[in-house]
Each structure stands twice: as structure tokens, then as C-alpha cells.
């Protein structure tokens with residue numbers, strides 16, 4: 001290509017998304033001295049932590065494992081106040097990172113990307129924004145989040161409701177007054193579970209519409225004292241080293257024993273300990289076959305079912321809350337704080353919509369097959385068109401007029417979840433099948449961003465302006481994603497991790513949305529690409 005013929009693009013790198021991933025990518029681009037822009041449709045940085053303003057929103061990662069690891073100065077400065085920080089604290093943290101490292105100047109906020117078209121002649125992307133502007137960039141780096149395309153249920157009459165209603169992702173900025181209100185919550189995933197537990201004692205009445213119950217476990221949150229924070233600061237190297245060496249990027253690692261290798265008493269004691277311990281230990285630090293062997297999993301499910309039955313006073317309600325269609329941990333485990341106890345309150349009702357389906361939303365409330373209930377507020381905690389949904393919202397057109405949406409119609413096809421053949425110079429940070437999807441997110445994205453930054457550096461050094469994944473790399477990676485997903489019980493269940501969402505037009509087939517081979521194996525794949533000079537890519 002005659003570079004002299006083409007006009008240089010406005011930016012060398014354009015990042016879509018100013019959340020956890022986009023902020024770190026901006027930091028790396030800044031250090032590399034590349035002409036950069038970060039665009040985000042929100043009015044401020046923070047991504048997930050900017051949007052999800054529903055009561056009770058917080059993460060399930062130990063706070064000290066959620067912060068970035070790249071700056072000792074930042075680690076020394078920041079104090080987490082709870083073991084599992086609430087939304088507001090994480091949002092403040094991300095804002096502080098942006099200020100501290102002077103990244104604000106790259107941020108173009110309230111900018112929704114509507115399309116991105118590859119221009120082969122210019123070797124650049126042309127990116128259209130909803131305000132009518134168009135930007136050109138050599139590299140397009142997507143940091144658009146895994147869970148940023150919320151989906152409402154498709155019940156008739158959703159728009160007709162006369163009270164206040166919202167999806168949890170779009171919960172209002174200004175505080176909602178719940179006191180004395182008749183509130184409905186539809187959905188009992190991680191979001192619904194947090195919300196229900198938080199508002200149960202603040203509302204007049206709460207009616208929960210549950211389709212399929214999830215297996216929930218106690219978060220066991222608590223404050224971090226200043227002494228504890230000091231201790232954490234002294235152990236950051238050790239903490240990140242531990243996260244680095246677990247399959248999930250959390251501090252929790254699987255127990256080397258199989259379920260049946262332990263005696264019934266040892267099992268009981270171990271599970272009691274996990275149930276009382278903070279965080280995901282009960283899910284990710286359990287016996288090694290708990291998430292791969294049906295029999296082992298059934299034993300664990302019995303243990304948690306008994307916990308639910310002990311905690312919920314009304315046996316009929318308890319039975320409705322015990323999942324019967326999948327085993328413990330085979331879908332994402334919602335972590336809770338007094339969730340089950342909410343159902344012991346007189347003002348809380350559980351409606352099992354697998355028995356009495358919702359027929360429609362009415363101007364006054366929700367009508368199930370047996371009755372209409374009236375509400376002041378309806379909250380939809382109905383989840384997301386996960387991982388690929390935010391890509392589908394942008395008209396991404398690669399070489400030869402190929403649309404990403406069409407290429408991914410039967411499910412995502414990627415090279416390491418980071419690049420797509422036919423879409424040169426686009427790096428899908430935290431894309432489907434990348435290592436970031438099934439890990440402690442900041443740990444996963446640091447890996448992806450570092451790899452991407454290394455690739456851009458390599459291209460600069462070699463005076464290259466075009467990189468594209470090879471078709472054979474995609475085929476091999478698709479095989480990897482499939483093989484690992486089939487090895488875990490998770491891969492058999494319908495959840496957002498396997499591309500299931502009843503609220504979008506899509507066949508309910510299992511999709512290879514995640515790479516389940518673990519963070520260490522993923523890292524080896526990426527390192528090999530680098531050490532061998534990117535054999536999986538065409539670089540010109």
C-alpha cells in the first residue's frame with residue numbers, strides 16, 4: 001500500500017468504553033504516546049459502576065483484588081472500606097484513577113458510537129457518533145463491557161404501566177423513595193438478589209416475580225478497618241500473585257480433593273466453613289470435581305438446599321427458592337446478604353411465574369394467570385444481552401463489507417476473543433471467548449490490555465499499519481472454547497455465559513461465549529503468540 005496516498009487517520013487508537021477496561025487501555029496508550037480518544041455514551045467514566053445505580057449494587061470480588069495492579073503508587077494511596085465495595089466506592093475509585101493519571105483529556109463523554117466501518121485504502125476505521133460526528137482511527141479497541149446491553153422482558157403492556165418502572169441498569173440517578181411503596185421486582189439473578197435483600201425492609205410491600213430460582217450463597221461482607229487496609233497494602237504483591245495463579249483470577253483456588261474422597265463429616269465441615277467465609281470460595285474454592293461431576297455437584301446442591309430450607313421459615317416458599325433444574329454453581333452464583341431472610345418478612349411475597357406466568361403488564365401493575373397485582377414501582381432485574389449484545393448495537397463493518405453481526409449470527413467466532421478475521425485493526429478487549437469473561441474482571445482485562453498494547457508497540461516498531469487474525473487461528477480458538485466449555489457443567493446450562501436470553505430473538509442454543517480453560521492457560525496462549533512473532537495474525 002502506498003501510505004503517502006492515504007490521509008492519516010485522526011487517531012492512532014480509539015477506545016470505545018470508559019469503564020474498567022477502557023480506562024486502563026487509555027493509561028497504556030497514554031504511556032505509549034499514541035494519539036488517543038476514548039468515547040463513551042455515559043455522562044462520566046465508570047462503565048458498569050456508572051450505570052447500575054440500583055440499591056444494593058456491589059461486586060463479589062474481594063475489593064483488594066478488584067483494583068488495578070499496575071501502579072504501586074495507586075495501590076498505596078487507595079483505601080477500600082468494605083471487603084466487597086459498593087458501587088459508589090468503585091465508581092469513585094475509577095474517577096480517581098482517571099484524574100490521577102491525567103486521562104480525562106482523552107475522554108469524549110455522551111458519545112454513542114453508532115457504526116464503525118473499515119476503510120481498506122486508508123487502513124483505518126471510520127467511526128460514526130450519534131451526534132453526527134465521524135472520527136477516524138488506525139486501531140479500534142472495544143472496551144464495551146460484558147453486561148452493558150440491558151434487556152427488558154417482552155411482556156405486552158410494559159410501556160403502559162402508569163407508575164415508575166426501570167431496568168436495574170438504568171436505575172435513576174436521583175434517589176428513589178421506596179417508603180410505603182408497593183414494589184415489584186422481576187428477575188432473581190445476581191442483580192435481583194442484591195436488590196431484593198436491600199429494599200425488603202424499606203418498601204411498603206415487595207413482590208418478587210421469579211421464573212427460575214438461582215443457587216445463592218452468603219457474601220459475608222464486612223468493613224475493612226484501617227489496620228486491615230494497612231496489612232493489605234503490605235501484601236499486594238502476594239495477593240496479585242495468588243490471583244495470577246488461579247484459573248479465575250480470584251484469590252480462591254479449587255481444593256485438590258474430590259467430593260467423595262472426603263468423608264461425609266469432612267465434607268460437611270468444609271462446606272460449613274465455605275458457607276461462612278467471605279466471597280466466592282464456596283463456588284471457586286470448592287472440591288475440584290464439584291463443577292465437573294454431576295454426582296459430586298448433587299452432593300453440594302443438597303447441602304445448599306438444606307441451608308435455604310433452614311433460612312426460609314415457610315417450607316412452601318423455601319421449596320420455590322430451591323433450584324430443581326440445575327446444580328449449585330452451574331450458573332453464576334448470586335452472592336447475598338440476608339436474601340433468604342427477606343422472604344420471612346410479612347411484606348414480601350414470592351410469585352413463582354413458572355406456575356402462574358405473567359400475562360401482561362397493565363397500567364396499574366402486573367397480571368399473572370391467576371390475578372392482577374397493583375404496584376407503584378416495577379423494577380426489571382431481567383439481565384442483559386450479554387457479551388455480544390453491545391457489539392450488535394454498533395454497525396461494525398469489516399473488509400469486503402462483512403458485518404460483525406452477520407459473522408457472529410450463529411455465535412461468536414474469534415481469535416483468542418481479541419480479534420476477528422475480516423475486521424483488521426480491531427481488538428475486542430473483553431470480547432466473547434476472551435480470558436476476561438470468566439474471570440475476576442480487572443485481572444482479566446489487565447492481561448488483554450497488556451497484550452493489545454504489546455501488539456501496537458510491535459506494529460510501531462515494525463512500521464506496520466494492518467493486523468488481522470488468520471482464519472485458522474479462529475478455527476483453532478473456536479475448538480478450544482468448545483472443548484473447555486464442554487468439560488464443565490456450566491456449559492450445559494442456559495445462562496448469559498452460554499448466550500441464553502429469552503428476551504432477544506435468538507435460538508436458545510448453547511453458544512461458545514466464554515473461554516473456560518482458565519486464566520493461566522489463556523495467558524500461555526497469548527504469550528506464545530508474542531514469543532513466536534504473532535503467527536496467528538497477518539501483520540503488514
Ligand code: NAP
Pocket residue numbers: 058059060061147152153154186187188189190191192194209210211212332335353381382383384496502503
Ligand atoms: P441474569 O443473571 O441474567 O438474571 C436475570 C433474571 O431475570 C433471571 O432470574 C431471569 O430468569 C429473569 N428474567 C429474564 N427475563 C425474564 C422474563 N421475561 N420474565 C421473568 N423473568 C425474567 O442478570 P443479572 O441478575 O442482571 O446478572 C447478570 C450478571 O451481572 C451476573 O451474572 C453477574 O455476572 C453480574 N452482576 C454482578 C454482580 C456482583 O458482582 N455482585 C451483581 C449484579 C450483577 P431465568 O433465570 O428464568 O432466565
